[in-house]
Amino acid sequence: MKALVTGGGGFLGGAVVRRLLDRGDSVRSFTRSAYPWLAEIGVEQVQGDLATLPDVERAVAGCDVVFHVAAKAGVWGRYADYYAVNVTGTENVIAACRKHAVGKIVHTSTPSVVHAGGDLEGVNESVPYAKHFEAYYPETKAKAEQAVLAANGPDLATVALRPHLIWGPGDPHLIPRVLARARAGKLRRVGKKDVTVDVTYVDNAADAHVLAADRLAPGSAVAGKAYFVSNGEPVKLWDFLNRVFAEAGLPPVTRSVPVWAALAAGRVAEALHRLFRLAGEPAMTRFVALQMSTSHWFDISAARRDLGYEPRVSVGEGLRRLAETLRK
Numbered sequence: 001m002k003a004l005v006t007g008g009g010g011f012l013g014g015a016v017v018r019r020l021l022d023r024g025d026s027v028r029s030f031t032r033s034a035y036p037w038l039a040e041i042g043v044e045q046v047q048g049d050l051a052t053l054p055d056v057e058r059a060v061a062g063c064d065v066v067f068h069v070a071a072k073a074g075v076w077g078r079y080a081d082y083y084a085v086n087v088t089g090t091e092n093v094i095a096a097c098r099k100h101a102v103g104k105i106v107h108t109s110t111p112s113v114v115h116a117g118g119d120l121e122g123v124n125e126s127v128p129y130a131k132h133f134e135a136y137y138p139e140t141k142a143k144a145e146q147a148v149l150a151a152n153g154p155d156l157a158t159v160a161l162r163p164h165l166i167w168g169p170g171d172p173h174l175i176p177r178v179l180a181r182a183r184a185g186k187l188r189r190v191g192k193k194d195v196t197v198d199v200t201y202v203d204n205a206a207d208a209h210v211l212a213a214d215r216l217a218p219g220s221a222v223a224g225k226a227y228f229v230s231n232g233e234p235v236k237l238w239d240f241l242n243r244v245f246a247e248a249g250l251p252p253v254t255r256s257v258p259v260w261a262a263l264a265a266g267r268v269a270e271a272l273h274r275l276f277r278l279a280g281e282p283a284m285t286r287f288v289a290l291q292m293s294t295s296h297w298f299d300i301s302a303a304r305r306d307l308g309y310e311p312r313v314s315v316g317e318g319l320r321r322l323a324e325t326l327r328k
Contacts, residue, residue, distance in 0.1 A: 002026045004063040007070030009035035015206035016067050030059035050089030060096035065104040065213050068093050076281035079136050086140035094151045104216045107148040109160040112138035117290050124299040135287035152224035157216045160226040168202035169325040182250050189256035190292040197237045198230035198297040201318040204311040211307045227303040231311045234297035247323040262289035
């Protein structure tokens with residue numbers, strides 16, 4: 001098939017691109033700028049802005065399926081910027097698919113759309129969207145996911161995937177961020193509870209996207225639905241991170257701060273950044289404090305049943321591969 005991958009130069013988008021190429025599909029990537037490595041492996045590239053409908057229409061034209069992976073992630077920034085990419089950009093993908101008779105959208109969402117601040121332990125897709133969000137990323141991603149699922153119909157089949165904490169060699173976000181803070185001595189546990197979380201090795205997340213596209217059609221079992229995706233083996237957050245630190249030659253993180261103190265620090269830091277328009281992101285935010293102090297792992301039996309999804313790379317094997325990269 002002819003597939004468009006928005007954000008094809010990114011971490012997950014790149015893994016989806018490689019997975020499609022490996023099985024013989026034709027792939028086009030849509031990004032803000034060109035990526036030399038995509039050109040080297042024979043990927044057609046279109047540059048543009050997700051928030052600009054004509055740009056998206058150019059990228060979508062002639063494709064059979066769109067993997068909408070691109071998003072503005074992170075925990076800090078202007079609401080307008082998050083809305084432009086995550087909401088308007090998604091609406092543009094839907095409109096462009098309708099205009100050019102593209103029949104499938106596989107949308108990358110996040111479990112954060114249902115995280116209301118408390119523990120989520122073994123929940124399935126019946127858990128409702130959160131009514132309040134502590135960051136613009138999950139808030140705008142919830143709006144985007146709902147728009148994608150509402151667009152499902154006889155001429156356009158849609159599905160949303162919610163991979164949790166994607167990681168692996170080449171990760172530019174999660175692992176480098178925690179390593180940098182650990183090296184600087186600025187990383188602390190939040191609370192005393194030994195929280196459990198899901199993680200998703202990047203190749204497993206890519207597999208889930210391709211499987212979803214193969215099973216997606218108007219009226220199919222997956223059309224119009226959202227699915228949690230993970231490695232299916234929840235980990236103790238700090239056991240996992242301390243294994244990563246050990247491979248990077250760093251000591252384990254054992255010191256902690258109370259949850260109330262982390263939330264208060266996040267509230268103050270956010271206020272100061274807004275008041276003085278400080279560059280970068282706050283050292284702590286309320287969203288990060290809640291993510292680090294609560295358990296969030298999910299029942300992926302629906303993805304196994306409907307998508308035929310089965311994680312191929314275990315957490316242990318993923319850590320071995322990551323360790324090789326860190327040693328280099």
